[in-house]
Amino acid sequence: MVVQARRLGRDYPSFYSSNRGQEERQWDFAHNYWQYLAAAYLDCIGRHGAAEQKEADTIRGQLPLLYGRAIHALATQFTWKQFHYGPVDPGFWMTLGGIYLAAVEVKVAQKPLQLYSGSAETTIEAEYLKNLIFHASSMDKLQPLAIEISERLINHFLPYFALIRELRPDNVYWVDAAKPLPPTRLAKIPEVTPTLRFFSGTRAMEAVAKTIEEIRSEGRVSPGINLGGHYEVGEVLPVLQHLATCWAPKPPMRSTARHRIHSPLKVVHGLITVHRRLSGAASSATERVESWVVDDVSLGGLGVQASISRPDWIRIGALIGMQPEGGDNWLIGIVRRYVRTGANQGSVGVETISKTPRAVVANVGGLLSDALLLDLPVVGEHARMALPADALEEDLALVFSLDDKSARLHPRNTIATGVDFVVANFLVQSFN
Numbered sequence: 191m192v193v194q195a196r197r198l199g200r201d202y203p204s205f206y207s208s209n210r211g212q213e214e215r216q217w218d219f220a221h222n223y224w225q226y227l228a229a230a231y232l233d234c235i236g237r238h239g240a241a242e243q244k245e246a247d248t249i250r251g252q253l254p255l256l257y258g259r260a261i262h263a264l265a266t267q268f269t270w271k272q273f274h275y276g277p278v279d280p281g282f283w284m285t286l287g288g289i290y291l292a293a294v295e296v297k298v299a300q301k302p303l304q305l306y307s308g309s310a311e312t313t314i315e316a317e318y319l320k321n322l323i324f325h326a327s328s329m330d331k332l333q334p335l336a337i338e339i340s341e342r343l344i345n346h347f348l349p350y351f352a353l354i355r356e357l358r359p360d361n362v363y364w365v366d367a368a369k370p371l372p373p374t375r376l377a378k379i380p381e382v383t384p385t386l387r388f389f390s391g392t393r394a395m396e397a398v399a400k401t402i403e404e405i406r407s408e409g410r411v412s413p414g415i416n417l418g419g420h421y422e423v424g425e426v427l428p429v430l431q432h433l434a435t436c437w438a439p440k441p442p443m444r445s446t447a448r449h450r451i452h453s454p455l456k457v458v459h460g461l462i463t464v465h466r467r468l469s470g471a472a473s474s475a476t477e478r479v480e481s482w483v484v485d486d487v488s489l490g491g492l493g494v495q496a497s498i499s500r501p502d503w504i505r506i507g508a509l510i511g512m513q514p515e516g517g518d519n520w521l522i523g524i525v526r527r528y529v530r531t532g533a534n535q536g537s538v539g540v541e542t543i544s545k546t547p548r549a550v551v552a553n554v555g556g557l558l559s560d561a562l563l564l565d566l567p568v569v570g571e572h573a574r575m576a577l578p579a580d581a582l583e584e585d586l587a588l589v590f591s592l593d594d595k596s597a598r599l600h601p602r603n604t605i606a607t608g609v610d611f612v613v614a615n616f617l618v619q620s621f622n
Contacts, residue, residue: 202220217270217273221274224266235289255303258305259306261317265317283369287385293314318367320348326375326391331527339425339429342415342418347398350396352390353388353389354387354389355386357382360390363388363389365386373389376388399434401430405423411426451486452484452485453514454484456481457496457510457512458478460610463511464520482538491526491542493539494539506525506527507525507526509608510525512540523541543576546565548592552581554583555586561577563590567599567621568618572602572615576611582604587599587619588601598619598620600616
């Protein structure tokens, strides 16, 4: 049953965008399975601790396996929560850390064991560390397919990590296994306790850089990297680059300063819905405008608190239209970060890609398509456009009318893709 449940993780991303009903059913089944399995192992561990000495002695030899399987089940449940971007109860970290510390106390945390028949040899400490690394790798910025690939890559690069007690100059993250806190970047020295642990991704980052070079050179992912399935180079390389950034000794610096504000924001989602809103063809009876609250703003984007609707449509890479309070203009953005902070609330990071979008109807080789012009056309310059993915043809120009002028744009390169759209650069051949 465990093998079949693991396969769901590999298959789940294919339903994430294409079949929402199937995706929800698959998520419920898998998440609940690992939740119940973890609860069963925790119950066994609790019963052992409460048992009489003689009875406890009879299963003492099975304790390492119980600890290892409990951590593995909790970690896999955590992975499924990340597929839905949380929320994660702080008690999860105390439970996970408590099992690890129990194994340390009886000196079995580093004892080699095989969790399930056919699985690779591991240790309790390795299973615990994998979960810490997974959390430290910013899954709130990745789509489920990238999350699945990340988990496999973390397992591949695990030998380059070590969980240690000593504070060293190369430490990047710390965690107190006895506290309800996730692993945190080492910005300042935490309170020193016997349960404090550190880990660094510096060596792993170097290994990732070497792997990226090999993949680019060979044009394929090495067979020695077990990803649980076949993935294209274009699917794996961005994940490797993301992990290298997360594991770097210093976090990436923001390109622009953020300013704290508290302001309402109207939001609609999906290219077609945004197009109707900008063109004045939207119907309030059929198209819902959601109300979010802006937390902070920068030149490149917004941090917002979002009310999660039913069903939850928020996805990494989703295209949205935004109207600030008091304005009649709409902005275009793409969701780049998403964390559920509660049952009906989420924290969302949005990259703003246009502050002056225009809705146009483009003729693409004789077929009409709704599109969003993100930049003012200037002959001889490039302008970005968002349009349905199936409407972009490499050799076909886009022709449309704007402000009583006719524009002709030729596609150059793709910038971003989403579930229902593609953003591409176009050369403005004429606009008159």
